[in-house]
Amino acid sequence: MSAQREMKEKNPWHTPVTIIITVIGVIAIVALVTVAVVQNRPLPQKYKYGIVLDAGSSHTALYIYEWPAEKDNNTGRVEQKHSCKVDGPGISSYASAPLKAGQSLRECMQKAEKWVPSKRHHETPLYLGATAGMRLLNMVDSVASEDVFQAVKEALQKFPFSYQGARILSGQEEGAFGWVTVNYLDERLKQGLETTGALDLGGASTQISFVSDNYDGSESPNNSVNFRLYGNDYNLYTHSFLCYGKDQAHRLKLAHQTQSGPNAVADPCSHPGYNATKKYSVLYDSPCVSDRKPQGAPATFHHTGTGNLQQCQEVVRNVFNFTDCKYSHCSFNGVFQPILQGGFGAFSAYYFVMDFLNLTDTTVPLEAVKEQLKAYCATPWDQIVQQHPKAKLKYLAEYCFSGTYILSLLTEGYNFTSVTYSDIKFIEKIKGSDAGWTLGYMLNLTNMIPAEAPDFPPLPHAGYVSIVTIIAVLIFILFLFSLRPLWPRCSKQQQIV
Numbered sequence: 376m377s378a379q380r381e382m383k384e385k386n387p388w389h390t391p392v393t394i395i396i397t398v399i400g401v402i403a404i405v406a407l408v409t410v411a412v413v414q415n416r417p418l419p420q421k422y423k424y425g426i427v428l429d430a431g432s433s434h435t436a437l438y439i440y441e442w443p444a445e446k447d448n449n450t451g452r453v454e455q456k457h458s459c460k461v462d463g464p465g466i467s468s469y470a471s472a473p474l475k476a477g478q479s480l481r482e483c484m485q486k487a488e489k490w491v492p493s494k495r496h497h498e499t500p501l502y503l504g505a506t507a508g509m510r511l512l513n514m515v516d517s518v519a520s521e522d523v524f525q526a527v528k529e530a531l532q533k534f535p536f537s538y539q540g541a542r543i544l545s546g547q548e549e550g551a552f553g554w555v556t557v558n559y560l561d562e563r564l565k566q567g568l569e570t571t572g573a574l575d576l577g578g579a580s581t582q583i584s585f586v587s588d589n590y591d592g593s594e595s596p597n598n599s600v601n602f603r604l605y606g607n608d609y610n611l612y613t614h615s616f617l618c619y620g621k622d623q624a625h626r627l628k629l630a631h632q633t634q635s636g637p638n639a640v641a642d643p644c645s646h647p648g649y650n651a652t653k654k655y656s657v658l659y660d661s662p663c664v665s666d667r668k669p670q671g672a673p674a675t676f677h678h679t680g681t682g683n684l685q686q687c688q689e690v691v692r693n694v695f696n697f698t699d700c701k702y703s704h705c706s707f708n709g710v711f712q713p714i715l716q717g718g719f720g721a722f723s724a725y726y727f728v729m730d731f732l733n734l735t736d737t738t739v740p741l742e743a744v745k746e747q748l749k750a751y752c753a754t755p756w757d758q759i760v761q762q763h764p765k766a767k768l769k770y771l772a773e774y775c776f777s778g779t780y781i782l783s784l785l786t787e788g789y790n791f792t793s794v795t796y797s798d799i800k801f802i803e804k805i806k807g808s809d810a811g812w813t814l815g816y817m818l819n820l821t822n823m824i825p826a827e828a829p830d831f832p833p834l835p836h837a838g839y840v841s842i843v844t845i846i847a848v849l850i851f852i853l854f855l856f857s858l859r860p861l862w863p864r865c866s867k868q869q870q871i872v
């Protein structure tokens with residue numbers, strides 16, 4: 376008994392120094408673990424916002440984008456949170472009443488005020504970009520175009536956002552930013568993957584943009600756009616065909632059909648039984664066709680349908696000029712185009728039309744697509760109206776033409792073959808965001824895509840804290856081992872005693 380008591384009294388673990396060291400060690404570990412837990416608890420996510428108005432030829436749409444506020448090293452994903460279609464036509468249609476262009480935007484802007492948290496309003500950039508409709512108006516009447524912009528500017532500045540200006544995008548910008556949007560949303564840029572080409576069909580212009588190994592910008596430099604994104608260089612081919620959007624191409628076709636100034640046009644691109652009286656003055660009221668107005672034409676003409684795909688294809692072919700090409704390769708109208716390469720995303724009216732016609736599946740052979748379209752075009756007009764009671768009559772009257780035009784533009788215009796047709800994907804949205812130029816435009820203006828790949832810390836924060844904790848515990852254990860001389864002598868000694 377007395378020997379045991381003596382042992383206890385001599386136990387070096389019970390010296391004040393050892394006890395203090397042990398207590399400090401335990402406190403240090405508890406502190407480290409607490410820090411790790413506190414640092415890693417999920418914080419309420421904060422977001423930033425940007426608004427872009429796409430003032431197109433046929434309509435205006437507002438898009439709100441959102442991204443995590445703390446990702447200030449440009450690594451956060453920007454996503455479309457809301458969109459709003461402005462009622463009425465595009466802003467270029469208000470040339471004779473510019474104030475109405477501004478007023479037309481009010482409803483969507485009021486919705487944007489509710490969608491963006493009010494404490495973020497003042498720091499939210501607001502852009503308006505106008506495309507081919509305003510390009511055409513600016514060509515024929517630059518004063519009217521200025522008046523429309525003035526009215527739009529005044530209307531937009533009444534809202535609490537950070538107004539960044541309204542301007543016309545060049546065709547090249549429209550094509551290039553559409554390409555950026557598609558490849559950003561697919562995460563091809565960040566990961567340095569092979570890019571997807573972009574095919575955009577609007578009401579007044581159409582764009583084709585892609586990267587080709589055969590194009591370095593030396594042939595037809597006007598079609599070249601260079602980007603350095605996330606540390607990779609891209610030499611993009613892009614071209615915008617003004618007047619080759621769906622609505623203006625329809626005018627080009629009708630202008631061709633009415634060249635001799637007839638008072639009746641039997642149109643193979645309209646359904647049998649379709650019948651409408653149209654004004655020459657309205658048809659030719661566009662710089663795309665105004666110089667072709669036949670002399671001494673009557674005021675109106677009767678537009679009737681015959682619904683014949685093959686004849687429609689022949690009429691549509693007339694809107695393209697395939698004869699002159701001073702380059703190694705051309706698409707049409709003497710415009711240079713390198714050899715097609717890779718996959719393509721086709722959006723805007725490409726999607727609206729092909730979706731309506733149930734023709735978005737490009738694994739279906741091109742010949743079968745044409746057969747389906749042939750049957751659709753031959754369907755009597757009253758049957759079409761009956762089958763689609765909710766569709767706008769203006770759209771409905773043109774889907775046969777639009778489908779034919781799209782196939783002709785892709786195959787005869789851009790040279791997609793029955794094999795490469797399947798490289799095209801008709802898309803509306805990518806991961807919830809609409810395909811179009813607006814997102815690429817905002818990413819560019821807010822410097823949201825860095826030229827160089829961002830420097831990521833070697834470890835994520837949680838990993839860093841965990842490793843620090845583990846190392847601290849190991850050091851503490853080693854420290855305890857280093858105190859071994861002070862450890863109690865083991866039972867052998869007791870036996871001797």
Ligand SMILES: Nc1ccn([C@@H]2O[C@H](COP(=O)(O)OP(=O)(O)OP(=O)(O)O)[C@@H](O)[C@H]2O)c(=O)n1
Nearest residue numbers: 431432433434506507577578579580723724727
């Ligand atoms: N359900 C729908 C909706 C739209 N459209 C057509 O699609 C085109 C609109 O495409 P969009 O990309 O919105 O064109 P805009 O931006 O108005 O035109 P642009 O870019 O040429 O200025 C118009 O021709 C419109 O008639 C259609 O055929 N069916």
